[in-house]
Amino acid sequence: MMKERPLLLLSNDDGVNAKGIRELVRTLRPMADLVVMAPDGPRSGSAGAITSERPVRCFLIEQEPGLMVYKCTGTPVDCVKLALHEVMPRTPDLVVGGINHGDNSSVNVHYSGTMGVVIEGCLKGIPSIGFSLCNHSADADFSATLPYVRAIVAKTLSEGLPAGTCLNVNFPDTQDLKGIRICRQTDGVWINEFVKRDHPRGGTYYWLTGEYRNNEPGAEDSDHWALDHQYVAVTPTQIDVTAYALMERMKNWSFDV
Numbered sequence: 001m002m003k004e005r006p007l008l009l010l011s012n013d014d015g016v017n018a019k020g021i022r023e024l025v026r027t028l029r030p031m032a033d034l035v036v037m038a039p040d041g042p043r044s045g046s047a048g049a050i051t052s053e054r055p056v057r058c059f060l061i062e063q064e065p066g067l068m069v070y071k072c073t074g075t076p077v078d079c080v081k082l083a084l085h086e087v088m089p090r091t092p093d094l095v096v097g098g099i100n101h102g103d104n105s106s107v108n109v110h111y112s113g114t115m116g117v118v119i120e121g122c123l124k125g126i127p128s129i130g131f132s133l134c135n136h137s138a139d140a141d142f143s144a145t146l147p148y149v150r151a152i153v154a155k156t157l158s159e160g161l162p163a164g165t166c167l168n169v170n171f172p173d174t175q176d177l178k179g180i181r182i183c184r185q186t187d188g189v190w191i192n193e194f195v196k197r198d199h200p201r202g203g204t205y206y207w208l209t210g211e212y213r214n215n216e217p218g219a220e221d222s223d224h225w226a227l228d229h230q231y232v233a234v235t236p237t238q239i240d241v242t243a244y245a246l247m248e249r250m251k252n253w254s255f256d257v
Contacts, residue, residue, distance in 0.1 A: 005066070006032035006157055009092040009121070011079040012100060013043045013113025016061070016071040020099035023142045024131070027149050028096070029067060032157075035092070037070040037083040044102070046113040048120070049075045058082055076113040080120040093157060095121025098131035099149070101140055105132075105170040105223040105233055106186040106212070115168060115237075122166040122239050127156055129166065134227060135173040145171045148180065148232050168235040172227045181231040186224040187215045 008028060012021045016038035025034060037058060051074045058079075062069035070087060072079045080095060097117035104112040114130050121128030131149055133140055152169060161167070168185075171177070193210040214224050223233035 006093040007088070007090060008032045008034050008153075009080065009083055009088060009095045009126075010034055010036045010097075011038045011076055011083070011095075011117045012098055013039065013046055013076045013116070014101050015039050015041045015043070016069065018042075018101065019139060020101050020131075020133070020142060023146065024096065024099050024149065025067070025069075027146045028153060031150065031153065032093070033066040035068050035070075035083060035088055037072050037079040037087065039076060039079060040071040040073055043075055043113045045111050046075045046077075046116060047111050048077055048116045049113075050081070051075055051078050056082060058087070076117045077120045080117055080124075084124060092121075092126060094153065095124075095126050095128040096131070096153065097121075097129070099142055099145065100130070100132035101138065102136045103132060103134040103170060103227070104130060104168060105227060105235070106188040106214070107190070109168055109185065109235075109237065118166045118168070118237075119239055122164065125163065127161040127166070129153065129156060129169060131169050131171070133171045133173060140173075141175075144175045144177055145232075148177065152180075152234070164240055165236055165238045168223075168237045170223060170227055170233045170235075172230050172232075174230050176230060177232055178230045179232065180234055181226040183223040183226050183233045183235050184221055185235055185237075186219065186222040188224065189213050189215065 056074040056078050058070045058072040097114040100114040109115050118128040118130040190210040194206040195209050199205050223235050226233035
């Protein structure tokens with residue numbers, strides 16, 4: 001009996017027509033059957049947002065043997081939820097987000113719609129990986145990342161991931177990748193996040209911008225250090241955000257009520 005091909009669910013936050021997800025489809029089709037459900041336009045920065053105040057719709061826009069592509073009016077997390085609920089022929093072997101146009105390392109994991117895809121897959125008990133390239137251009141060159149995408153997907157399919165964990169993979173914007181480093185999330189913060197401007201019709205408005213500040217630039221075990229030194233940064237990520245050390249300490253606190 002022939003072994004069933006792996007089944008992957010793909011989504012992103014740049015939209016179904018973004019180059020990154022199209023490169024992901026092209027790269028993974030030889031390895032697996034693919035279902036794509038992605039937003040009908042950009043949803044960057046949507047993190048784990050879901051749509052609750054209006055209906056969500058999806059449309060099949062492409063179908064070939066081993067490939068179905070849907071566009072969805074909702075958020076990246078809506079896409080994963082709806083695909084799992086409505087269109088997947090079975091539970092996928094892997095959920096993949098990306099390839100994102102832009103960096104999702106460090107604290108960006110909390111804002112990223114791409115990682116929203118991944119965390120939703122993880123919440124559903126499915127091994128999940130997010131891929132991001134540190135280049136925001138719509139025509140970014142993903143060619144150097146693709147062998148690593150194939151290798152990381154293949155290894156994850158064969159090894160699996162522990163329950164409640166997923167992978168956040170970031171690529172530096174270079175053709176000379178030095179290899180993979182397994183990293184922790186960098187301690188960083190966004191500062192100067194808004195530009196204030198005069199509106200031509202009166203009043204003011206604010207445009208989200210910001211500067212990233214790395215609080216530990218010399219930390220060689222961090223994802224930002226890896227990216228700064230031309231390595232692929234692979235950060236194992238977990239959905240349980242409980243602060244266990246503090247939890248144990250708080251058991252000895254006395255509360256005056």
